[in-house]
Amino acid sequence: MSxxxxxxxxxxxxxxxxxxxxxxxxxxxxxxVGMPITFLLLFVYVFGGTLGAGLGPSGGRAEYVEYVVPGxxxxxxxxxxxxxxxxxxxxxxxxxxxxxxxxxIFRPSVLTGHVLGxxxxxxxxxxxxxxxxxxxxxxxxxxxxxxxxxxxxxxAITFALAWLCVAFxxxxxxxxxxxxxxxxxVFLPFLGSGFVPTDSMPTWLRWFAEHQPFTPIMETVxxxxxxxxxxxSGVIAVAWCAAIALVGYVWAKRLYNRDPVG
Amino acid sequence: xxxxxxxxxISVTGLxxxxxxxxxxxxxxxEVAQGTVFALLGPNGAGKTTTVNILSTLIGADGGEVRVAGxxxxxxxxxxxxxxxxxxxxxAVDKLLTGEENLxxxxxxxxxxxxxxxxxxxxxxxxxxxxEAGGKPASTYSGxxxxxxxxxxxxxxxxxxxxxxxxxxxxxxxSRRTMWELIRELVAGGVTIFLTTQYLEEADxxxxxxxxxxxxxxxxxGSPDALKRRIPGGHISLRFAHTGDLEAAADMxxxxxxxxxxxxxxxxxxxxxxxxxALLDRLDGAAIEVETLSIHTxxxxxxxxxxxxxxDKERELVR
Numbered sequence: 001m002s003x004x005x006x007x008x009x010x011x012x013x014x015x016x017x018x019x020x021x022x023x024x025x026x027x028x029x030x031x032x033v034g035m036p037i038t039f040l041l042l043f044v045y046v047f048g049g050t051l052g053a054g055l056g057p058s059g060g061r062a063e064y065v066e067y068v069v070p071g072x073x074x075x076x077x078x079x080x081x082x083x084x085x086x087x088x089x090x091x092x093x094x095x096x097x098x099x100x101x102x103x104x105i106f107r108p109s110v111l112t113g114h115v116l117g118x119x120x121x122x123x124x125x126x127x128x129x130x131x132x133x134x135x136x137x138x139x140x141x142x143x144x145x146x147x148x149x150x151x152x153x154x155x156a157i158t159f160a161l162a163w164l165c166v167a168f169x170x171x172x173x174x175x176x177x178x179x180x181x182x183x184x185x186v187f188l189p190f191l192g193s194g195f196v197p198t199d200s201m202p203t204w205l206r207w208f209a210e211h212q213p214f215t216p217i218m219e220t221v222x223x224x225x226x227x228x229x230x231x232x233s234g235v236i237a238v239a240w241c242a243a244i245a246l247v248g249y250v251w252a253k254r255l256y257n258r259d260p261v262g
Numbered sequence: 263x264x265x266x267x268x269x270x271x272i273s274v275t276g277l278x279x280x281x282x283x284x285x286x287x288x289x290x291x292x293e294v295a296q297g298t299v300f301a302l303l304g305p306n307g308a309g310k311t312t313t314v315n316i317l318s319t320l321i322g323a324d325g326g327e328v329r330v331a332g333x334x335x336x337x338x339x340x341x342x343x344x345x346x347x348x349x350x351x352x353x354a355v356d357k358l359l360t361g362e363e364n365l366x367x368x369x370x371x372x373x374x375x376x377x378x379x380x381x382x383x384x385x386x387x388x389x390x391x392x393x394e395a396g397g398k399p400a401s402t403y404s405g406x407x408x409x410x411x412x413x414x415x416x417x418x419x420x421x422x423x424x425x426x427x428x429x430x431x432x433x434x435x436x437s438r439r440t441m442w443e444l445i446r447e448l449v450a451g452g453v454t455i456f457l458t459t460q461y462l463e464e465a466d467x468x469x470x471x472x473x474x475x476x477x478x479x480x481x482x483x484g485s486p487d488a489l490k491r492r493i494p495g496g497h498i499s500l501r502f503a504h505t506g507d508l509e510a511a512a513d514m515x516x517x518x519x520x521x522x523x524x525x526x527x528x529x530x531x532x533x534x535x536x537x538x539x540a541l542l543d544r545l546d547g548a549a550i551e552v553e554t555l556s557i558h559t560x561x562x563x564x565x566x567x568x569x570x571x572x573x574d575k576e577r578e579l580v581r
Contacts, residue, residue: 006373013370017356024358024399095354099415102318104343105371 003106010106014113015120021087022121032083033125036076037132043068043195044136051196065137069130070221071194074214076129077154078185080122081161084114088169089178111166111252118162119155126154140225150224153234156241157217161185163248170255188214193222213240269332271296271423271454272317277326279312286312288478290326294471296422299445299455301469303462308475310458311351314427317456318348331423347421351428353408354415357401361392361411364400368418379418386414390444406437413444423454430464442467474569481569496533496559498541501526503553511550515541525553533559 022029043051044065052064091097091110100110130138142150165182172178191208192198192215198206209215216233217240223230272294279287286309294300302310315321317330319339328335331345348354355364362383369379387396390410395403400411409429416424426445430438445468449455459465465472466486473483482489502508502525511527512520519528531537538557545552 009373010371013367016370017359017367020363021358094357095350095352096356098320098350098352099348099354100371102320102343102346102348103371103419104340 007106007109010109011112011116014109015116018087018113018117019120022117028083028086029121029125032079032121033076033128035079036072036125036129039075040068040072040129040133041136043072054196054200062137065133066139066226067222068195069133069138069140070218070225071189071192072129072133073126073154073221074157074189074194074218075186076125077122077158077161078182078188080118080125080158081165081182081185082179083121083165084118084162085165085169085172085178085182086175087117088114088166089172089175092170093175108253108256111256114166114169115159115162118165119158122158122162123151123155141227142225146224150221153217153220153224153237153241156238157214157244160241160243160245160248163245163252165248167248167252167255170252188212189218192218194218213237213244216240269296270294270329271298271331272300272456273327273329274317275327277313277316277328278324279309279316279321280324286478287316287323290475290478290480292473292480292483294454294456296454297449297452298470299449299457299468301465301472302456302458302475303460303465303472304458304475305460309478310460310475311427313475314348314350314425314456314458318346318425319343320348345421346423346425347416347419348425349409349412349416349427349429351431353412355400355408355411358399360397360399361403361407362387362396364411364415365418368415372419374418382418386417390414391440406433406440409433409437409441410444413441417448421453423456424448426455426457428458428460430459430461438464476569490559496531496557497528498531498533498538499526499528499556499558500545500552501554503551507550507552510548511545511552514544514548514550528558531557533557 044061048061048064048068052060052062052067055063055067088111091114097110101107161182168181169178172181189195191205192212193209194214198209198215201209216236219228219233220230220237222228223233270293272292274290274292277287277290278285290309290313292300302313304310312321316323317328317335319335319342322336330342333341333345335342356367359367365383365386366379369382374382383396384393387393390413392407392411392414395407400408403411413426413429429445430441433441442464445455445457449468455468457465457468469486471484472486472489474481474489497519500511502511505522505525508520508522508525508527512518515527515529517530521527529541531541542552
């Protein structure tokens with residue numbers, strides 16, 4: 001078998017291992033999908049009336065459902081990113097990783113297994129969240145092609161954050177520390193255009209909100225689902241995803257290959 | 263691969279390793295012949311695990327040359343990895359998977375094929391007495407079962423050289439015996455074993471050659487018997503029925519260790535029949551009655567003590 005065949009075969013093996021873990025450790029999966037749904041219901045039914053009124057003269061709860069879903073989807077992506085951070089950190093506390101490192105396998109396959117597992121898990125959770133959103137009145141007008149594009153953009157940011165969080169899981173000394181590191185990511189949809197339009201924010205915050213990576217991603221998703229203007233958000237979103245993925249991958253690989261101390 | 267029977271399975275010259283400014287291995291030389299058991303013996307912190315980690319490609323060395331299965335560990339680690347199996351000190355099993363799934367995972371990573379993988383997994387579960395527990399998650403296993411599963415996972419790839427880092431640390435005596443049996447079976451199958459242990463008895467039981475590691479240096483190397491011969495310390499232990507006999511014997515022999523309560527006397531001896539006969543003749547001549555007698559030959563415990571010249575802190579742990 002060639003190196004490439006090994007790379008694919010070993011990554012697939014590690015992905016199967018990861019999927020089994022998710023089955024066995026179902027409480028985490030439930031937590032990862034339960035959190036964005038809770039926020040969806042909270043923002044629509046508790047804050048939605050007031051926040052919706054702020055969207056414009058014809059605004060209300062129904063309009064706010066449309067507005068908030070892209071933000072909730074990104075929230076689901078960031079909560080999903082806790083998965084690889086925690087599972088990688090758990091792996092590192094066990095001797096099994098030392099065993100993998102002394103076997104003639106495609107070396108990054110342990111990490112690709114975590115990333116691909118997280119991708120599958122988060123895409124599932126995004127499907128469930130979208131389903132709940134539709135049940136409570138979300139009415140997108142996207143064409144099938146636009147749906148595919150939405151899935152593509154969300155998969156790209158999920159993939160990128162998964163690599164970043166794999167690095168978090170490797171750099172953390174304990175599982176607890178690993179579960180704290182992705183915390184700031186969860187706030188990014190809030191400090192952007194996810195829950196309220198950025199022009200309602202004070203100038204200094206607005207500057208951050210418009211230039212942080214999640215805003216162009218949320219604007220792209222919103223445009224594809226609801227037909228609002230996308231502008232150059234699409235290109236910027238893809239660039240951010242590529243940049244985060246690259247940094248995460250290089251960092252994770254370096255951390256994984258360093259000698260354990262002691 | 264060019265395999266000649268005379269090529270050593272493992273050869274190490276001038277191996278050095280430091281962590282920060284702490285020197286852990288200070289120039290180690292050793293050679294392990296194919297199909298033999300080599301035991302690296304030493305107390306905690308002597309550098310045993312570091313040696314195994316370097317030899318098994320887990321970490322790099324600072325200096326020296328290490329060849330395993332004919333390949334240089336620094337230049338061609340994947341060729342080394344393909345030939346070895348490692349069972350570490352801390353269980354290297356996936357606790358969220360069942361025993362069987364752990365073995366199948368190893369089979370997949372060794373690319374042996376689905377069907378062959380299933381066959382090997384079933385065979386190993388049977389051989390390691392895990393057939394019944396094979397479907398249960400490894401998190402429910404006892405210490406002994408985890409260790410057996412760990413070794414079984416190492417064997418899935420049919421390695422020719424196996425590293426066992428303290429394979430019986432923390433096991434109860436029965437589980438330890440079981441591990442020893444399994445290790446002996448492997449040796450009978452022609453596998454080379456590199457073992458680390460802090461139990462002298464274990465090295466004595468299993469190894470063809472033993473090297474004593476202390477503070478990052480090898481202080482002695484040889485067969486268990488050769489090492490034992492290197493030191494005096496043998497004695498004959500005499501036990502008496504009455505205090506009177508003990509006193510009389512002690513007076514007559516002079517240089518001996520007396521235990522008043524146990525009614526025993528330890529007489530230094532080289533363990534030969536000649537010296538034993540001479541001693542008994544003298545006791546007979548004085549009409550002193552000995553109840554029982556035992557001959558004590560020096561064990562590795564004594565060797566270690568003599569060579570390091572200091573009481574080994576781990577001696578308390580030695581069973």
